Amino acid sequence: MIQLLLLIIEFFKIGLFAIGGGLATLPFLYDLTVTHPDWVNRSQLLDMVAISESTPGALGVNMATYVGNIIAGPLGGVATTIGLVMPSVIIIVIVAKFLERFKDSPIVQNVFYGIRPASIGLIMAAAFVVIKEALMDIPLFSETGSFTDLFRIKSIIFGIILYIGMVKFKKHPILYIAIAAVVGNIIAF
Amino acid sequence: MKELLELYWVFCKMGAVCFGGGYAMLPIIQAEIVDKRGWATSEEIMDYYAIGQCTPGVIAVNTSTFIGNKRAGIPGAIAATAGFVTPSVIIIMIISSLLKNFAHITYVERAFSGIRICVAVLIINATVKLWKSAVKDKIGLVICLGVFLLSAFTPLSPVIFVVLSGFAGYFICKWKGASE
Incomplete structure (x- = not known):
């Protein structure tokens, strides 16, 4: 029981200080291997990243659940998740109340006039990272220096086919994800 | 419920x-x-x-x-x-x-x-x-592309971009209002 409380507090702190999404929690989790070596070690964290990236859900939540599970079983996983999301929920509810009250004020509207295009710029930057990893082979390119090695041709062709399918048929994203999982098993990109 | x-x-x-x-x-x-x-x-x-x-x-x-x-x-x-x-x-x-x-x-x-x-x-x-x-005019386009390039190619935190573009939005609107 005391351990579960400790876990909630420890992950509450991580949720409070990790700004910028799931990957921002990673350095804090590495810190845990130093401050609480009896809880989790570095090689377990490597498994954690691999599994969290290959399961659905937010990366930060998956990692917290995994670590909690290692430390104290299923209840530990629930405790770390609650701890991690609690600061988010509290802070966002406060911000949302503030926004609701002032959303018609010209100041807030002017501020968001600048923030909205920045928000899409940040999303584009995140998309760029994902695209770089999925469609380009930078390690191979830096080894051979040949531009034909820079792009994963098979992946790009499949990506274009997917995009045309999305624009044309406008189906739910999960359908395309399922198709991609099957095609990945046939072709192995 | x-x-x-x-x-x-x-x-x-x-x-x-x-x-x-x-x-x-x-x-x-x-x-x-x-x-x-x-x-x-x-x-x-x-x-x-x-x-x-x-x-x-x-x-x-x-x-x-x-x-x-x-x-x-x-x-x-x-x-x-x-x-x-x-x-x-x-x-x-x-x-x-x-x-x-x-x-x-x-x-x-x-x-x-x-x-x-x-x-x-x-x-x-x-x-x-x-x-x-999100991008409705030229100013929006400049902010969007600027943030994209800086965020993709520098290690700066998104917090900085959001705060700066908020200030930019505020002052640009004020300036536009004053000139009209």
């Missing part, structure tokens, strides 16, 4: 199919929340993402909390967030106790070689759709 259960269930489904974290959630939010249910507009989603990136915590959770709160206040925020994390908790629990080498199973590795491409394309598609509601 029915509304809370509905929020929980919708976000639970989203959590189960959202591969690749907060940004990968964007196309799914667009399909489920904006297009299908009309619970939020594209503009609101952009605002939530901007705020979610400069407030602490996981972006997907911040966004879920925002939408839940808009629908049904604090209980709604909790229901949406609880729904979103439920699949994660269950799936990770099963995998971490039964399939420690899950990520290295050939089928899983191959499936993800395809899913990664799909997620990249889904995010591109979502960005194209959001573009219209």
Whole structure:
């Protein structure tokens, strides 16, 4: 029981200080291997990243659940998740109340006039990272220096086919994800 | 109560199919929340993402909390967030106790070689759709491309960009108002 409380507090702190999404929690989790070596070690964290990236859900939540599970079983996983999301929920509810009250004020509207295009710029930057990893082979390119090695041709062709399918048929994203999982098993990109 | 259960269930489904974290959630939010249910507009989603990136915590959770709160206040925020994390908790629990080498199973590795491409394309598609509601004039275009380039090629934190562009928006509007 005391351990579960400790876990909630420890992950509450991580949720409070990790700004910028799931990957921002990673350095804090590495810190845990130093401050609480009896809880989790570095090689377990490597498994954690691999599994969290290959399961659905937010990366930060998956990692917290995994670590909690290692430390104290299923209840530990629930405790770390609650701890991690609690600061988010509290802070966002406060911000949302503030926004609701002032959303018609010209100041807030002017501020968001600048923030909205920045928000899409940040999303584009995140998309760029994902695209770089999925469609380009930078390690191979830096080894051979040949531009034909820079792009994963098979992946790009499949990506274009997917995009045309999305624009044309406008189906739910999960359908395309399922198709991609099957095609990945046939072709192995 | 029915509304809370509905929020929980919708976000639970989203959590189960959202591969690749907060940004990968964007196309799914667009399909489920904006297009299908009309619970939020594209503009609101952009605002939530901007705020979610400069407030602490996981972006997907911040966004879920925002939408839940808009629908049904604090209980709604909790229901949406609880729904979103439920699949994660269950799936990770099963995998971490039964399939420690899950990520290295050939089928899983191959499936993800395809899913990664799909997620990249889904995010591109979502960005194209959001573009219209976020970038409305030349100033918006400059801010958007500037933030994209700086964020993609420098290690600066998103917080800086959001705060600076907020100030920029404020002063540009003030200046425009004064000149009119």
